Amino acid sequence: MDFQTRQKNIKRSYIICSTGRSGSTLLSKTLVKLEQFGNPDEYFHHMNIEELQLKKKPERFIPYFESVLDKGLSANGTFAIKMHWWQLNDFLETTRQLDVFEGMTDIEILNSAFPNLKFIYIWRQDMVAQAVSTEVALQTGVWMQGVNSSVSSYAFKVNSAEVPNIAPNMKNIEQESAKLAQTSVKFRPLRIYKWEQKFKDQNRRWQQFFAKHQLEYHELTYERLTHNFEQEMTDVIRFLELETEVDLSLLKMPTKRQANAVNEQFATYYKALPAIFLKGINKLNLLFS
Numbered sequence: 001m002d003f004q005t006r007q008k009n010i011k012r013s014y015i016i017c018s019t020g021r022s023g024s025t026l027l028s029k030t031l032v033k034l035e036q037f038g039n040p041d042e043y044f045h046h047m048n049i050e051e052l053q054l055k056k057k058p059e060r061f062i063p064y065f066e067s068v069l070d071k072g073l074s075a076n077g078t079f080a081i082k083m084h085w086w087q088l089n090d091f092l093e094t095t096r097q098l099d100v101f102e103g104m105t106d107i108e109i110l111n112s113a114f115p116n117l118k119f120i121y122i123w124r125q126d127m128v129a130q131a132v133s134t135e136v137a138l139q140t141g142v143w144m145q146g147v148n149s150s151v152s153s154y155a156f157k158v159n160s161a162e163v164p165n166i167a168p169n170m171k172n173i174e175q176e177s178a179k180l181a182q183t184s185v186k187f188r189p190l191r192i193y194k195w196e197q198k199f200k201d202q203n204r205r206w207q208q209f210f211a212k213h214q215l216e217y218h219e220l221t222y223e224r225l226t227h228n229f230e231q232e233m234t235d236v237i238r239f240l241e242l243e244t245e246v247d248l249s250l251l252k253m254p255t256k257r258q259a260n261a262v263n264e265q266f267a268t269y270y271k272a273l274p275a276i277f278l279k280g281i282n283k284l285n286l287l288f289s
């Protein structure tokens with residue numbers, strides 16, 4: 001069954017438009033648990049793109065895309081995918097190399113690839129906390145507690161050759177917690193600054209994308225989602241306009257919040273540094289790197 005045939009099985013689609021450490025995993029895992037909202041995941045994570053060489057070998061894209069349409073679809077015909085800004089760019093860059101999408105604009109490609117498409121935009125207001133969380137996760141290797149890694153991990157066939165799992169699942173939470181406890185996390189303000197600037201840039205690009213294409217979308221923040229979880233999830237469900245009833249009693253947080261004393265301490269240290277100092281150091285770093 002080719003991807004155009006698979007698309008006929010899709011009644012509705014949505015993209016979770018996000019940045020790292022923005023609450024997108026909490027949102028995605030909750031929707032997956034409800035079993036009627038597809039299986040949103042980072043199918044176009046850079047690790048997947050690089051492992052399969054999708055940019056260098058565009059002929060591999062269609063078999064991979066077919067596997068994504070299968071993986072992201074729930075039994076009721078709802079397809080879902082999660083994309084950070086640069087994942088969307090990688091997707092569009094790759095699809096433009098294919099005859100089937102030739103001459104299409106960005107939004108035409110997305111509407112062609114994902115039928116009856118909607119957009120959910122989640123972002124984090126406290127981008128310092130977001131940047132600190134990213135840096136701590138990079139140093140410790142612990143990205144989530146209570147769930148497996150969000151990077152897709154499944155095998156599929158490309159040109160009749162089976163491709164191995166893209167990324168291994170995380171070890172069980174006890175092992176990860178032990179690793180976190182044993183890891184000496186260093187305060188690296190310049191790296192936190194760079195992540196903060198990246199998140200500001202990516203959020204700006206998402207907002208420009210929505211404005212350029214005059215798209216309607218549902219917006220929520222990490223802060224609202226974590227402080228008023230059930231109401232925010234109810235609003236998301238209503239936006240997606242599912243035809244069947246949803247058991248709202250299942251709306252329980254599937255992940256544990258990872259913010260801890262270290263994160264809070266680093267954020268306090270970082271905010272005490274003058275922004276102009278960090279900006280200047282970053283410029284010098286770029287100049288001599």
